[in-house]
Amino acid sequence: MDPIISIKALSKVYDNGFAALNKIDLDIHRGEILALLGPNGAGKTTLISTITGIVSASSGQVLVDGHDNVKEYRAARQLIGLVPQELTLGAFETVFNTVSFTRGLFGLKPDPEYINGILKELSLYDKRDNQLRMLSGGMKRRVLIAKALSHAPRILFLDEPTAGVDVELRKDMWKIVNRLRDSGVTIILTTHYIEEAEEVADRVAVIRRGEILLVEEKTQLMQKLGKKQLVVEFKQAQDGLPDSLNDYDVSLSDNGNVLTYTYDATADATGITKLMLLLNEAGMSLKDVRTTQSSLEDIFVNLVHQDEPIAETAA
Numbered sequence: 604m605d606p607i608i609s610i611k612a613l614s615k616v617y618d619n620g621f622a623a624l625n626k627i628d629l630d631i632h633r634g635e636i637l638a639l640l641g642p643n644g645a646g647k648t649t650l651i652s653t654i655t656g657i658v659s660a661s662s663g664q665v666l667v668d669g670h671d672n673v674k675e676y677r678a679a680r681q682l683i684g685l686v687p688q689e690l691t692l693g694a695f696e697t698v699f700n701t702v703s704f705t706r707g708l709f710g711l712k713p714d715p716e717y718i719n720g721i722l723k724e725l726s727l728y729d730k731r732d733n734q735l736r737m738l739s740g741g742m743k744r745r746v747l748i749a750k751a752l753s754h755a756p757r758i759l760f761l762d763e764p765t766a767g768v769d770v771e772l773r774k775d776m777w778k779i780v781n782r783l784r785d786s787g788v789t790i791i792l793t794t795h796y797i798e799e800a801e802e803v804a805d806r807v808a809v810i811r812r813g814e815i816l817l818v819e820e821k822t823q824l825m826q827k828l829g830k831k832q833l834v835v836e837f838k839q840a841q842d843g844l845p846d847s848l849n850d851y852d853v854s855l856s857d858n859g860n861v862l863t864y865t866y867d868a869t870a871d872a873t874g875i876t877k878l879m880l881l882l883n884e885a886g887m888s889l890k891d892v893r894t895t896q897s898s899l900e901d902i903f904v905n906l907v908h909q910d911e912p913i914a915e916t917a918a
């Protein structure tokens with residue numbers, strides 16, 4: 604199937620000479636949830652802004668369902684809903700009118716029933732006649748989501764949707780994301796909450812210094828890069844390990860009380876059965892055994908912070 608968004612050699616150099624995107628190539632599949640992960644300043648917002656036409660690219664091309672996002676801006680933009688990171692709303696308009704007006708900007712006929720449905724889903728319905736300036740920050744964020752959905756877009760961009768929002772909104776947001784996904788909407792989100800990406804995304808793209816480091820199915824990424832460890836606790840501390848374990852990636856810790864074996868969980872033979880036999884033969888009695896698996900967060904930190912000092916994390 605054709606990608607719904609096709610990005611080719613996309614670069615952005617800001618007026619001050621800073622290169623925020625460097626020849627990005629990325630295909631976004633129809634109906635997927637793609638999480639864009641990257642440290643602060645990696646270029647996530649610039650990428651989203653360039654695709655949605657808020658920022659102009661320095662070179663390269665973006666096709667949105669076949670429409671060039673510059674030459675056929677209206678056709679491309681029509682397909683896209685964007686929930687920006689910043690609260691960008693007027694003050695005196697009412698909730699309902701703001702959302703309805705945004706729909707009108709896309710050249711669509713008013714549809715109060717549809718708009719009211721969105722407002723209900725976002726717990727904004729009883730505030731529909733309130734002026735925006737009367738709303739709390741969380742409620743304003745809900746209005747931004749309602750605006751983004753006002754023209755029933757086929758593609759939804761969420762830039763840091765849950766940064767600083769309360770638990771209720773986070774839950775509502777994932778409910779909406781799931782409903783949209785079930786109806787075939789493609790969703791691209793940036794997040795600092797890696798466990799969120801781990802939970803909701805189908806694919807993960809890691810971006811660093813304006814370059815895509817990798818883009819991969821989440822489950823494959825975790826299998827490929829995720830290491831599994833078997834942790835064995837002994838009944839008695841061990842002075843060292845027998846030679847029979849020389850071929851194993853094992854280490855002793857905790858004053859000889861704990862052995863850790865790192866293995867590839869995707870391999871046909873993990874070596875665990877043999878290892879257990881060898882430990883038994885060596886007379887090493889076990890008190891406890893458990894396994895641990897590296898999370899997407901471990902993988903991400905390893906990837907992104909290779910050869911550079913640890914950057915700031917969560918916004």
Ligand SMILES: Nc1ncnc2c1ncn2[C@@H]1O[C@H](COP(=O)(O)OP(=O)(O)OP(=O)(O)O)[C@@H](O)[C@H]1O
Nearest residue numbers: 617619621623641642643644645646647648649650
């Ligand atoms: N208008 C601008 N002019 C010059 N540099 C800019 C401009 N906007 C962003 N940048 C720089 O481009 C880089 C990428 O910024 P961007 O906001 O895209 O990153 P991000 O990955 O979204 O970061 P964060 O996670 O902090 O939101 C940063 O170094 C930023 O300082």
